[in-house]
Amino acid sequence: MIPVSWYLVVSVLLLACGLVGLAVRRNFITVLMSVELILNAANLNFVAFARQLGDVAGQVFPVFVITIAAAEAAIGLGIIVQLTRLKSTVALDAVQEMRG
Amino acid sequence: MQFLVTHFAQAVFMLLALFCLGGAVGVVLFRQPVHAALSLLASFLGVAGLFVLAQGEFLAAVQVLVYAGGVMVLFLFVIMFVNVRTVGKEVQYLRPLVPAAVVGALLFSALALTALWALSRRPLQDPSPLAMVEGAMVGNTEAVGWVLYRDYLLPFEVVSVLLLVAMVGAIVLGRKPKEGERP
Numbered sequence: 001m002i003p004v005s006w007y008l009v010v011s012v013l014l015l016a017c018g019l020v021g022l023a024v025r026r027n028f029i030t031v032l033m034s035v036e037l038i039l040n041a042a043n044l045n046f047v048a049f050a051r052q053l054g055d056v057a058g059q060v061f062p063v064f065v066i067t068i069a070a071a072e073a074a075i076g077l078g079i080i081v082q083l084t085r086l087k088s089t090v091a092l093d094a095v096q097e098m099r100g
Numbered sequence: 101m102q103f104l105v106t107h108f109a110q111a112v113f114m115l116l117a118l119f120c121l122g123g124a125v126g127v128v129l130f131r132q133p134v135h136a137a138l139s140l141l142a143s144f145l146g147v148a149g150l151f152v153l154a155q156g157e158f159l160a161a162v163q164v165l166v167y168a169g170g171v172m173v174l175f176l177f178v179i180m181f182v183n184v185r186t187v188g189k190e191v192q193y194l195r196p197l198v199p200a201a202v203v204g205a206l207l208f209s210a211l212a213l214t215a216l217w218a219l220s221r222r223p224l225q226d227p228s229p230l231a232m233v234e235g236a237m238v239g240n241t242e243a244v245g246w247v248l249y250r251d252y253l254l255p256f257e258v259v260s261v262l263l264l265v266a267m268v269g270a271i272v273l274g275r276k277p278k279e280g281e282r283p
Contacts, residue, residue: 002113002153008215010117010150012208014143017124020204024197029133029179033140036171037124040147043159051154056243059156060252063244066166067259071266073171077178078273084182085276090133 007048014041028083028090032076039069113153120146133179137172144168158241 014037021034043062050058080090087094104111123143130136144167151160238246248256 002109005216005219006113006117007150007154008219009212010121012211012215013121014124014147015211016204016208017121017128019207020200021128023203024128024200027133029175029182030127030136033127033136033175036140036167037127037143040120040144040167043163044147044150047151047154047156047159050156056240056247057251059159059240059244060248062156062159063162063248064255064259066162067263070166070171071263073174074266074270075273077174078270080178081181081274090182 004048004052007044011041011044011048014038014044026092028076028080028092031092032073032080035072035076036069039065109153113150116146116149116153118146119143120150134176137175137179140175141168141172144172155240157239158244 018034018037018041021037022031025031025034043065046058046062046065050056083095084090120143123139123141123146126139127136127143130139144163148160148163148168151157151163
């Protein structure tokens with residue numbers, strides 16, 4: 001039997017990786033991948049606690065999270081396609097039009 | 101050997117955790133987006149394995165189908181669409197890499213310590229069996245289906261509308277602008 005704290009540690013590590021990637025990477029595509037990592041960490045927590053508390057509802061919410069992740073990936077990649085058309089780059093530093 | 105037999109689930113968990121965390125680190129570190137995407141695929145498959153270990157068989161299948169299948173193909177397609185050769189030469193990391201890594205490490209330790217402290221204060225009871233629908237033991241997929249379509253029908257419909265909106269938005273974003281139209 002695997003204790004729930006192991007799952008929490010793995011999930012926190014995934015979240016930390018995702019957040020560092022979100023902050024450090026300057027490439028739009030890898031930033032989107034980091035967001036997927038963060039959502040995966042949340043899913044892992046949901047499933048771990050569904051197991052712990054014996055409630056299947058904890059396995060229903062990841063379905064919604066996965067749906068939203070797919071929607072976000074589709075929109076984000078659409079924006080990337082437009083960005084490469086407009087500026088022929090995927091570097092986030094190139095997008096500074098709305099800078100104050 | 102006896103240790104491995106008695107702690108088989110733990111050993112598999114460690115292996116899968118290593119798999120998915122190694123993938124996650126690779127996403128942050130690899131310069132080339134293709135390498136990062138394949139690393140992310142490893143991470144997704146590791147998470148799917150962890151779902152199986154936590155009795156989430158249906159979710160593991162969804163994870164493999166939607167993430168490793170759909171989202172990953174989308175990412176790879178866009179990476180191929182965008183010219184990768186020019187991408188590799190651009191600035192890939194924020195300049196103050198060390199402060200960012202320190203902040204990430206601090207965040208991780210704060211969250212992990214909080215979780216472990218809370219668990220040590222009030223240990224959780226033994227996990228109760230999953231996959232119960234009105235007292236009868238059923239398969240995981242059936243149990244998830246019951247809860248999804250009975251208790252969470254409205255969120256399900258809302259999320260399907262959201263998916264439709266996202267699909268239309270992606271199509272509108274992806275099309276070429278017409279003559280004389282601002283992109």
